[in-house]
Amino acid sequence: MLWSELYRPKGCDDIIGQDEVVRHLTSFADARSVPHMLISGPHGTGKTAAVECLAKRLYGENWEANTTILSAADLLGRGKSALETDERFSMIYRKDRSLIVNFKQIVKLYASMRPLDADFKLMVFEDAERLTFEAQQALRRTMERYSATCRFIFVTARPSAIIPAIASRCLPLFFAPLESMVVRARLEEILAAEGAACPDDDLDLIVHAAQGDLRRAIMYLQIAVGAEKDFDLAEVSRSETSNVATSAFDALRDGNFVAARRIVESLMIEYGLSAREVVGELRQVARRECYNHPALAIALADADHRLCQNANDFVQINALLARIAREVFSEESTAAL
Secondary structure, three states: OOHHHHOOOOOHHHOOOOHHHHHHHHHHHHHOOOOOEEEEOOOOOOHHHHHHHHHHHHHHHHOOOOEEEEEHHHHHOOOHHHHHHOOOOOOOOOOOOOHHHHHHHHHHHHHHOOOOOOOOEEEEEEOHHHOOHHHHHHHHHHHHHHOOOEEEEEEEOOHHHOOHHHHOOOEEEEOOOOOHHHHHHHHHHHHHHHOOOOOHHHHHHHHHHHOOOHHHHHHHHHHHHHOOOOOOHHHHHOOHHHHHHHHHHHHHHOOOHHHHHHHHHHHHHOOOOOHHHHHHHHHHHHHHOOOOOHHHHHHHHHHHHHHHOOOOHHHHHHHHHHHHHHHOOOHHHHHOO
């Protein structure tokens, strides 16, 4: 069994490194008063697990009956054929209607279901950044109609993708990347529970590579412990998204700004990365490919800082690419702008 699932938080008290957010969630559950919420933060920081823990504390044994978790990628990202074959939606799906109309019907049905032994139920949208503008407009009206018996929770790594009409109705809660000492302490607890060992140097590398993503750190740890030969973290951590980020750098170096912009935007649209995660991927590529230009480090740091202030993701990423092309690579790159 995956350790990331085995050691998933079972209750609010098990969530680490997010004390302020957990304090809010537990107070909502204890008071039996939950607002609509927009929960954002990088992957692997405990967003979805925290929602489940909130539901368990709020409803006890009936938490699953009173909690509907829908993936925006499942509803809208795979087309009408996926809705038709999904047993959850097959009874609602209408082949002669558009995808957005089917989406409206599905959400309306789940929102209209009466809660079990409770005043309201929770409707959770994972990967909420995948909700189209039309889908979010439909949700705005649904939120107004069913707000008395249904609380809507949007979980996303890219809060700027949520339209103001929805965001203004929600309490924003941000899950920050976990501090290195918190991640390492959790990994040591897991090693003790498993009766396993991992060299301190490998633990340091894992914590550094995870960049505050606890789920990724636990995955690397399990691979390291189970490896029959020397553990090559660089090879393991080089993902498909890392290869895509490398191709973006190659395009910038070749003077093709348009191609670089499209490649990087695909990381956010197709792979679901937040803008800060894209900056992290670009930073890893810069280190691996030995792009040691000081202006590159400054540009990446500035972009990361601006994105921490909830600046527009696409605007800041495009500005970052333009700055890299202008200040880091040759004049041929600048000509492409």
